[in-house]
Amino acid sequence: MDDIVTDNLSKSYASGWPGRPPFVALDGLSLTVGRGEIFGFLGPNGAGKTTTLKILMGLVRATSGTAQLLGQPAGDVATRRRIGFLPESPYFYDYLTAEEFLGFYGRLAGLNHAALALRVTELLELVGLVEARTRQLRKFSKGMLQRIGLAQALIHDPELIVLDEPMTGLDPIGRKQVRDLILSLRDCGKTVFFSTHILHDVEMICDRVGIVMKGRLVASGRVDELVRQDHTQSVEVVCQQLKVEGNAFIHSLASRVLQQGQQCLIVLPTPDAVDALVGEIRRQGGRLLSVTPHKASLEDLFFQEATQEATRVLPQMTSGRAS
Amino acid sequence: MGAIGVIAVNAFRESLRDKILYNLVLFAGLLIGLSVLLADLSITEHHKVIADMGLAAINVIGVIIAIFVGISLVNKEIERRTIYTIMARPISRTFFIMGKYLGLALTLFVNMAIMWAVFLLTLWLYHVPIHPSLFQAAALIFVEILVVTAVALFFSTFTSTTLSAIFTLGLYVIGHLTADLRSMVANHESGPIKSLVDLLYYVCPNLDMLNIKGQAAVGIAAAPEFVLMASLYGLVYAGFLLTGACLVFQQRDF
Ligand SMILES: Nc1ncnc2c1ncn2[C@@H]1O[C@H](COP(=O)(O)OP(=O)(O)OP(=O)(O)O)[C@@H](O)[C@H]1O
Ligand SMILES: [Mg+2]
Numbered sequence: 109m110d111d112i113v114t115d116n117l118s119k120s121y122a123s124g125w126p127g128r129p130p131f132v133a134l135d136g137l138s139l140t141v142g143r144g145e146i147f148g149f150l151g152p153n154g155a156g157k158t159t160t161l162k163i164l165m166g167l168v169r170a171t172s173g174t175a176q177l178l179g180q181p182a183g184d185v186a187t188r189r190r191i192g193f194l195p196e197s198p199y200f201y202d203y204l205t206a207e208e209f210l211g212f213y214g215r216l217a218g219l220n221h222a223a224l225a226l227r228v229t230e231l232l233e234l235v236g237l238v239e240a241r242t243r244q245l246r247k248f249s250k251g252m253l254q255r256i257g258l259a260q261a262l263i264h265d266p267e268l269i270v271l272d273e274p275m276t277g278l279d280p281i282g283r284k285q286v287r288d289l290i291l292s293l294r295d296c297g298k299t300v301f302f303s304t305h306i307l308h309d310v311e312m313i314c315d316r317v318g319i320v321m322k323g324r325l326v327a328s329g330r331v332d333e334l335v336r337q338d339h340t341q342s343v344e345v346v347c348q349q350l351k352v353e354g355n356a357f358i359h360s361l362a363s364r365v366l367q368q369g370q371q372c373l374i375v376l377p378t379p380d381a382v383d384a385l386v387g388e389i390r391r392q393g394g395r396l397l398s399v400t401p402h403k404a405s406l407e408d409l410f411f412q413e414a415t416q417e418a419t420r421v422l423p424q425m426t427s428g429r430a431s
Numbered sequence: 432m433g434a435i436g437v438i439a440v441n442a443f444r445e446s447l448r449d450k451i452l453y454n455l456v457l458f459a460g461l462l463i464g465l466s467v468l469l470a471d472l473s474i475t476e477h478h479k480v481i482a483d484m485g486l487a488a489i490n491v492i493g494v495i496i497a498i499f500v501g502i503s504l505v506n507k508e509i510e511r512r513t514i515y516t517i518m519a520r521p522i523s524r525t526f527f528i529m530g531k532y533l534g535l536a537l538t539l540f541v542n543m544a545i546m547w548a549v550f551l552l553t554l555w556l557y558h559v560p561i562h563p564s565l566f567q568a569a570a571l572i573f574v575e576i577l578v579v580t581a582v583a584l585f586f587s588t589f590t591s592t593t594l595s596a597i598f599t600l601g602l603y604v605i606g607h608l609t610a611d612l613r614s615m616v617a618n619h620e621s622g623p624i625k626s627l628v629d630l631l632y633y634v635c636p637n638l639d640m641l642n643i644k645g646q647a648a649v650g651i652a653a654a655p656e657f658v659l660m661a662s663l664y665g666l667v668y669a670g671f672l673l674t675g676a677c678l679v680f681q682q683r684d685f
Contacts, residue, residue: 165519168684185523193519199512201441203448215437216520260516 111268111299112141112164117173119159119323133159135323136173141301141316146294148310149303151320152414157303158196160320161272164301165193178268189217192266196273196303198257202246206237206256209245210263217264231259234289250277258286262293269293271302275309287313307407319413326413334409342402343376345385350394361385371397434522435530442534446500455492456542460549462488467557478559482648485550486568490644493543493576494603500538501583502595504531505680510592514685525677532584532673539576543569560650567658568647574665575641579603581669582636585676588683605631606638636668 117137120130134156141147151157162168164175166183175182178190200209207228214224232238235255240248248256254277261269274290275283290300291313304310310317311331318328327334342363348370352358359365361384364375372394376382379401389396446452466484505528508514517527547569554561582602586595609632616628640661643653 162515162685165515167515167518169682185521187521188519189521191519193516195512195515195519198516200516201445201513203445212437212441213516213520216434216517216522218433218521257516 109143110140111143111145112139112147112175112177112301114139114160114164114175115173117160117163117175118171119156119163119168120171133323134163134170137320137323137325138173139318139325139328141299143299144294144297145315146290146300146313147302148314148317149301149320150305150307150310150317150410151303152305155320156323157320158272159323161193161195161270161301161303164270165191189264190267192261192264192269194257194261194269194271194274197276198253198260200245200253200257200260202248203244205242205244206232206248207241209256210259213260214263219264227263227265231263234262235259236285251279251282254278255282258289266298268299268301271300273304274302275304275306283309307410319410321413327409341379343379343382344398344400344402345374345376345382345389346397346400347372347374347389348395348397350389350392355388355392357388358385361388375402434520435526435533438517438522438527438530439534439537442504442531443537446535446538452496452500452538452542455496456545459488459492459546462492463546463550463553467553478557479648481553481557481559482565483644485553486565486572486644486648489543489546489550489569490572490575492546493539493572494579496542497535497539497576497579498583498596498599498603500535501580502587502592502599504535504584504587505676506587506592506595509685512685518685524680528584528588528673528677528680532580535580535584536577539580540573543573543576562647562650562652564643564647564650564652567653568644570658571641571643571661571665574662575638578636578638578641578665578669578672581672581676585672585679588676588679602635603638606636607642608639609635610637610639636665641665 115138117134118132119134120132122130137156137160149157149160159168163170164177164182166188169183177184178187180187201212204212210228210231211224214227219227229238232241235258237252237255237259240252245253245256254274258271258274261271274286278286287309290302293300294315314331316328316330317334319326350372352365352367352372352374358374361376361381362374363377364373366373366375374385376385382399386396386399463485466481466488508517518524522530551561553559554565579599583595583599586598590598609628612628613632616625643658646653
């Protein structure tokens with residue numbers, strides 16, 4: 109059972125000038141998010157993450173393609189009772205106090221009076237804002253707003269939680285709290301779909317990720333699978349008492365050589381050359397300290413996709429300019 | 432249905448915490464009080480001036496509040512992006528607009544009630560007779576305010592705050608002139624001007640119909656049927672505008 113299914117989702121924004129073509133923010137995006145999954149939606153600035161989330165929440169209409177949440181078309185009013193949403197850098201009614209604010213959203217979600225009072229306290233505790241409960245939101249700091257925004261998204265105990273960059277604006281402790289919160293939501297059987305450009309967060313908690321660039325989904329799958337697909341695992345070799353300067357053989361093998369005092373760090377692009385390098389170090393009378401296979405991270409994949417995208421787009425741009 | 436109420440109560444609460452409204456209502460009180468100073472007239476003239484000025488002050492301040500809160504009601508939500516979390520809730524866009532409108536109507540009602548109380552107090556202090564016609568005039572002022580609010584809300588669903596203010600103000604002025612314009616060109620032969628004035632007359636709200644302040648101030652009551660029909664006209668007009676606002680709002684991207 110999939111909680112989110114998008115099929116060939118596209119969105120063009122009118123340019124606002126007659127004659128100028130519309131801007132394509134999303135281009136045939138298809139992805140699925142299973143029940144009980146934490147899905148990380150990854151992409152650089154302007155990739156179309158927020159646009160996708162807005163379409164899912166019915167705030168923006170797709171130009172073409174379909175999106176379904178919990179088996180209903182995106183934007184279905186009744187289904188929203190089962191969905192929680194935190195927008196990007198959230199803005200709220202700043203004349204309300206934290207308590208009134210959560211009460212307002214709870215009542216909108218149809219909670220009754222008794223259930224609400226309990227729930228508000230529970231959530232204020234969860235996001236660590238109990239002392240600020242009677243403070244107006246206009247007096248909140250950025251991170252506090254992010255926290256109250258999260259509480260707002262969870263007030264009605266939704267099955268599916270959609271978060272747009274939930275970690276931005278939070279301190280390291282807050283970040284960890286949010287990560288733990290997302291994990292505990294999954295433990296309760298909830299589905300979490302969140303966008304971010306912080307790779308570390310994704311690597312740590314997501315079951316699956318999708319990488320979006322220029323409105324297109326360029327990769328998606330389990331984090332370990334995506335990373336394993338990437339065969340160019342580099343190896344870091346550290347040794348001592350070795351004169352690397354002028355050693356053409358080592359320089360030809362390595363992608364990077366760093367001499368720091370006595371120690372020398374040699375980075376090999378593939379594990380194949382390790383034997384050859386170790387032999388050379390022995391021959392030169394160096395002392396081997398460590399050999400560390402550097403597991404390719406999501407970050408490498410991310411940059412690799414970004415570079416490919418750039419090399420695909422750049423020639424077009426330059427040739428366009430030449431003509 | 433509950434959601435409309437939640438939105439309305441919150442819109443009301445928002446305006447209660449907005450200091451500008453207090454200032455405007457205070458200003459209306461001042462204007463009403465000021466009418467007393469224009470007293471260098473015969474006693475009947477004096478009474479008429481106090482009633483006239485009081486009603487005018489209530490009308491003008493009410494319309495100003497209606498325009499300025501009306502245009503920002505929905506626009507502010509979009510510009511400040513507070514709309515995102517609201518629209519992510521199980522409430523339809525139509526209910527959101529209705530809730531906002533009802534909340535503002537409630538605010539305007541309370542404001543009018545305060546101004547009305549100050550007005551009656553002034554009349555009583557200066558022994559001005561309180562005719563039933565004054566109540567009729569006030570009722571129609573409130574209907575006019577409801578129409579103006581709907582106009583402001585309608586424009587604000589698709590244009591910027593500034594343009595909405597200009598359009599609403601424009602429609603308000605035209606709405607008071609169309610009836611006069613029409614009778615002016617009625618004698619002329621038919622022509623493009625006449626058709627244009629006819630078009631304006633039927634499209635714009637005939638706000639002059641809702642203005643019986645002049646006769647009310649001298650104690651001439653209007654026929655109850657007229658008050659009823661005029662109110663009905665205003666409410667139906669507001670209803671059409673709100674429907675339009677909902678239809679436009681339904682199509683919007685945020
Ligand atoms: N209302 C709009 N009108 C025109 N273009 C828009 C509009 N909203 C977004 N865009 C464009 O669509 C593209 C995708 O924007 P989007 O906000 O989805 O990016 P994002 O992936 O969320 O980026 P970020 O990480 O910076 O939040 C951007 O190039 C943006 O300029
Ligand atoms: Mg974004």
